[in-house]
Amino acid sequence: MRRSAFYCRAVVAITTLAIIFLNTLVANTANAQLSNYTRSVLSAQSYTNISGATVINSNAGLSTGMSNNADDGVVLINLPFSFTFNGTAYTQVTMCTNGWIAMGNATSVVALNGRTPTAFFSNQAPYNVIAAWYGDGNANYISPGIGSLAHGSAGTDVYAFEWRNVSAQDNLSSATNTINFKIVIYGPASNSPGRIEILYGVQSGVSSGIRAVGLKNATGGSGNFINALDGTFTSTTTTSTWPGNGAGYRFDILTPCTGTPSLGQPNAFQFNVCPGNAANISFNGSATLTSGINYQWQKSANGSNGWQSVGAGAGANSAAYTSAP
Numbered sequence: 547m548r549r550s551a552f553y554c555r556a557v558v559a560i561t562t563l564a565i566i567f568l569n570t571l572v573a574n575t576a577n578a579q580l581s582n583y584t585r586s587v588l589s590a591q592s593y594t595n596i597s598g599a600t601v602i603n604s605n606a607g608l609s610t611g612m613s614n615n616a617d618d619g620v621v622l623i624n625l626p627f628s629f630t631f632n633g634t635a636y637t638q639v640t641m642c643t644n645g646w647i648a649m650g651n652a653t654s655v656v657a658l659n660g661r662t663p664t665a666f667f668s669n670q671a672p673y674n675v676i677a678a679w680y681g682d683g684n685a686n687y688i689s690p691g692i693g694s695l696a697h698g699s700a701g702t703d704v705y706a707f708e709w710r711n712v713s714a715q716d717n718l719s720s721a722t723n724t725i726n727f728k729i730v731i732y733g734p735a736s737n738s739p740g741r742i743e744i745l746y747g748v749q750s751g752v753s754s755g756i757r758a759v760g761l762k763n764a765t766g767g768s769g770n771f772i773n774a775l776d777g778t779f780t781s782t783t784t785t786s787t788w789p790g791n792g793a794g795y796r797f798d799i800l801t802p803c804t805g806t807p808s809l810g811q812p813n814a815f816q817f818n819v820c821p822g823n824a825a826n827i828s829f830n831g832s833a834t835l836t837s838g839i840n841y842q843w844q845k846s847a848n849g850s851n852g853w854q855s856v857g858a859g860a861g862a863n864s865a866a867y868t869s870a871p
Contacts, residue, residue, distance in 0.1 A: 580632060580763050580770070581800075583742075585777045588794035593726070593747035596706045599698035603687040607695075611653030612642070616685040617717065618657040619643045621695065627703050627733035630740055631674055632763050639731075640672075641695060641707050645679035645757065647729055648672040661717075666758040667782045669767035677774075678729050678744045680758040684713035690721035703733035714788070716755030723751030725788060738798065744774065745794040756784040761797060772797070821871075824859070828866040843867045 602608065608619040620642045628635045631649045640652035644661045655672045659665040661682040666675065686693025693712045700706035708728040713720045726747030732738045744759065760774040773781045774795040811830050827843070843862050844853045856862050858870035 580761055580772050580779065582632070583761065583772060583797040584800055585772060585774060586796040586798070588743070588745070588796055589792060591745055591792045591794055593728075593745055593791060595710065595726075596696055596698045596700055596708050596728070599696035599706075599708065601694050601696045601710075602685075603691075603694040605688075609640075609653050612655060612657045612660055616643055616688050616693075616719070617683075618661055619685065620653050620655070620660070621697075622651055622653055623697055623707075625705060625733075626699065627705070627735065629705075629731050629733055631676075631742075632761075634674075634764075636674075639707070641697060642672075643685040643695065643709075643712070644683045645681060645709065645727070646672070646675050646677040647707050648676075649674035663756050663758040663784050664782070666760070666762055667767070667771060667773075669765060669770070673762060673764045673766055675762040676729050676731075676742055676744070677758050677760055677762065678727050678746075679709070679725070681755050682717045683709075684715070684717060684719045685709070686711060686713045686719050686724065689719050692721065693719075693724065700730055701736065703735035704730060705733065706730045714749060714751060714753035720751070723753065725749045725753060740799040742797040743794060744796075746789045746791065748791050749788045753786065753788050756786050758784050759795065824871050825869045826866070827869070841865060845869075 602621055605615050605619065607621065608614055609622045611620045612618045620640050623639045623641055625637050625639060628637050629639075629649075630636075634649070636649040638650055640648045640650070640655075642648070642655075642660055646660075646666075648655070652672045659670050660672065663681045665672075666677050666680050684693075685695055694710045695712075696708040696710055698706065706728050707730075708726075710726055711724045712726075714723040714725040726749075728745050728747070730743040730745065732741035742761070758773075760772045762771040768780045770779070772779060773783060775781075775783050775785055840863050843856045845856050846853045856867065856869070859868055861867040
């Protein structure tokens with residue numbers, strides 16, 4: 547009976563068994579694509595107003611820029627800490643009546659772009675945006691005079707930006723159709739540095755108009771935003787449905803893997819297997835793998851080149867592998 551020989555090795559790979567280490571963060575390119583952030587969909591969150599906030603309920607409280615009113619207005623806010631967004635630190639944030647904030651001074655943004663949801667997905671300003679409900683909103687403080695923008699501390703090195711009882715109708719103010727939502731950012735001394743939260747509160751009446759939700763970097767365009775609605779970098783999906791009280795999205799910065807895990811040794815390097823039989827391969831002193839790291843068994847006909855990940859068999863991504871007969 548003729549035996550066939552094959553050689554095995556195991557690669558330890560990040561996120562996906564010769565020892566190869568792959569870092570899926572690819573830090574240099576990921577920064578441009580916002581891939582450094584993980585997205586989580588939130589539910590059943592407790593929504594509360596910012597205590598002791600600075601409240602803006604008149605045009606006088608706005609900064610010069612855009613249309614300087616409740617329909618298309620902005621306010622430039624100095625942060626009490628330096629907040630790092632997509633790798634760059636900022637000490638100022640621009641808050642807009644149209645449901646978004648931008649890092650730095652974005653008061654010169656054209657009003658049309660500031661209220662048009664499709665602009666969020668484009669390579670046009672505003673840039674470095676966190677969009678909670680990006681669209682043609684109204685702060686609702688002129689008439690009926692029940693709405694406001696608010697911002698202030700929400701914990702240790704945590705800052706929040708809130709839209710209180712703003713209009714739920716596209717462009718128009720409303721006494722009966724209102725919504726509440728906020729954006730929360732976490733500074734370097736907080737328990738989750740760099741975290742971003744978009745949180746939704748109570749809605750009254752009905753809402754109208756389409757809205758964009760997510761993060762946009764300094765470049766804009768496809769691949770340069772995260773659509774919070776589906777977690778992709780290219781989808782331009784928008785929504786007209788209010789997410790609901792307690793719903794939201796969270797973005798955390800991925801922590802790059804560090805160090806080199808100790809792989810251990812396969813119980814043999816060369817395996818001679820008779821046709822119709824399987825080889826059982828495992829490790830001596832196998833590594834203890836942490837989150838985001840697993841095995842990938844590979845095979846080669848000569849043990850020096852032509853390595854390929856195994857397909858058939860059982861355990862291709864575990865510490866023990868049984869080849870297919």
